[in-house]
Amino acid sequence: MTTIDSAQKRSAQEVLGNIKEVDATVVKDMLVSELRDLNKKIIVLDDDPTGVQTVHGISVYTDWSVDSIEKGFQEENSMFFLLTNSRGFTAAKTDKAHTEIANNIAHVAKKLDKDFIIISRGDSTLRGHYPLETEVLKSTIEASSGIQYDGEVILPFFKEGGRLTVDNIHYVQYEEDLVPAGETEFAKDRTFGYTKSHLGEWVEEKTEGRFNAVNATYISLNSLRALDIEGIKEQLLQVRDFNKVVVNAVDYVDVEIFVIALVKAMKAGKQFMYRSAAALTKVIGGVSDKALLTRDELIREETNHGGLILVGSHVKKTTEQLEELKTSDFIEFIEFDCHLVLQPDKFQTEIDRVIESAETLIREGKTVTIYTRRERLDLGEGKKEEELKLSVKISDAVTSFVQRLSVRPNYIVAKGGITSSDIGTKGLEVKRATVAGQIQPGIPVWITGEESKFPGIAYIIFPGNVGAVTTLKDTVAILNK
Template identity: 45%
Template structure:
């Protein structure tokens, strides 16, 4: 165990109890319903809807689609930007274009909005670039200055929480600082600090110093919404606000306080993981979806398809369990061949033919990129490799002749590309979760296969057996 690891049970014995308000989530929902304002979540990969249900996710952001979303009764909707898969300049361009289109539709409809920039719960992604871009663009168009940007990477469903300003990953009874995990060694978005004030200084290249950040401690959160609101009302100058939270009860205190502060004129923008959206949106809990919701109606005689692109160790262990625990047909994509122009076409053709053949016979298939990570020295080069591999996996989906009885895509870039390029989804409905933190979309009418469940399985979520358990659940 690391010297900086904390025992969860010891921590809980030392803490003040959670603040017990009367149905804060319900009150948050009521406040949202009464506000003439949309909560727009810009999701840097498709896994961010992993805590919500009965909400739309748009994969494009033209004004026509945005108008529909603004005119729908729901107060929350997602836009899949997939920026984590792109170079920084493209991520900036996408955020700028979305801000412009959203502001235009908001002006036209007379409906306000707040932006939540949803990033990874293990701190990978384009911070501060995305919040800076949105802030700059909104200021340029409207003159609005934000009082603060809140940094809330908590994602309880996967054991990610923040205490004393430090972000942790829960493993068993231990809380491990995230800079000691494999995620901190990411080839594109790596980092050296779990203390979020230090992480902000690191990511802003010293432009923001640790002492510039406001930290709302767990002790303050557990004194209730009034104590948190009092702190939020003091915040100005778009400073980073880091919030301790170990549970949804803590987040609900924060969300209620935020809405009160916003009603008094405070303006905030958010960089958060998935749990915050559920709380701030006032979205009620829902049970995990039953088997019937995970299978495409009328396609039960066909095989299902699992597509695995993610290379984190957890995904590899989950894949091993799936292969050992079922008779699923295993098809490995040779990444070296995919990266070699002379061999790429032949390797793709082989996989496409075999996948179609097995699904038609009613056999489940898993296609996965070879597990030995091919990497180069530069982060841009590694992004290019990821994109090339993802494109080849997507081509398999777009070349399907037969509707699979289920589709699971594993990993952020992979699941986004499968959704937009493989299945041609423009707008989908998030119907819930297949397991904790694993969202299920219902594809729209425009998709290659319309009205079928699409399971978006994050690379870094679940135990070693969760992928296996999901497939076994579908098979009954």
């Protein structure tokens, strides 16, 4: 392994204050012009539902059947999302799902004679089944079509969540500080942990040395802010052998400039796979800015019932936000003792108790928060797969709170990626939803389809690692005005 990574915490003001300004209006005009004749369907595979946190007016399909993919291809929109929820899968299940997805996309694209781009949307703090997902997509697409991929774009920038890449190092912003991603709690994830913050080194670590940091192509902030479109395009034209393209970015304009050069390279015949956070999808999909959603836009069918908030994520930020939410005087709280999963009979009794309590309170017009016990279930070293399987059982239980609900809440908020995916697909039985926009920066809202358990309900998908301490409380306050 190389030893590039010597990342240190930095002052956000110091770093961002030294970056050259650029005329965003000029860039946007260039981007619109370049995207106008791209003529490729953009398919975003989302490993949990939070990836729509930058877009609006876009469809999300919750399965990857040929029928759903064909409907997505036939939409007027240039882009659609397929929700895989693969961050909650085992590696074997992830491999199988992505093989099926790639084969189905290739089949539909051939039938409709339409070019496409696949974006693997992953966590902005670098967790998930990487490189497994994009390598399965690459090999399957190449085997079933004439496409040969030249490289893979790595772009985890996500402004709304304070995820910035500077000097090839990915940072997570904590108030006034930029902390290297490899030094955060996210890097200590028991299933998807890592140690490197330099994205070239992160790739080297994740691929176990099959791709080296020194062979990656790095798109610098200096090149981007100098509007060196031709220079960046030339860098992209030189990429071979599925080597990686690391994109630095601290604002949307950096992604926009990169996409202008990228589209030029694609038009010159280059083919790329993408592992990105949510910013790239908004830019390459040509999605306009939209103001944050209001209560009037969200609550389309007023009831006398309370809302339902489900908190599953265990990251520190979620727990802090939950504690702040508990200071609200209009919410009833129910703790779900998920550790009883180790005792099946008691676990079922606990599930029944939670549902019965929640149903009664919602019917009485009270908003209810159900939250999982905050201590993480730890089976010890070498038990990652077992812990993942237990977490699926817990997630299934949380999902059943919606599945078995006989009263329609005024709205539903789900906190955490895996939690929100299972509630959307299994609890609400959504096949296709429309992204209404965001209620807070980085917090998307689905409007459920007619086929769902509660048609037309506002379903707020609140990522576990997004927002300030007060953001969950503020979001619920908007919904209860």
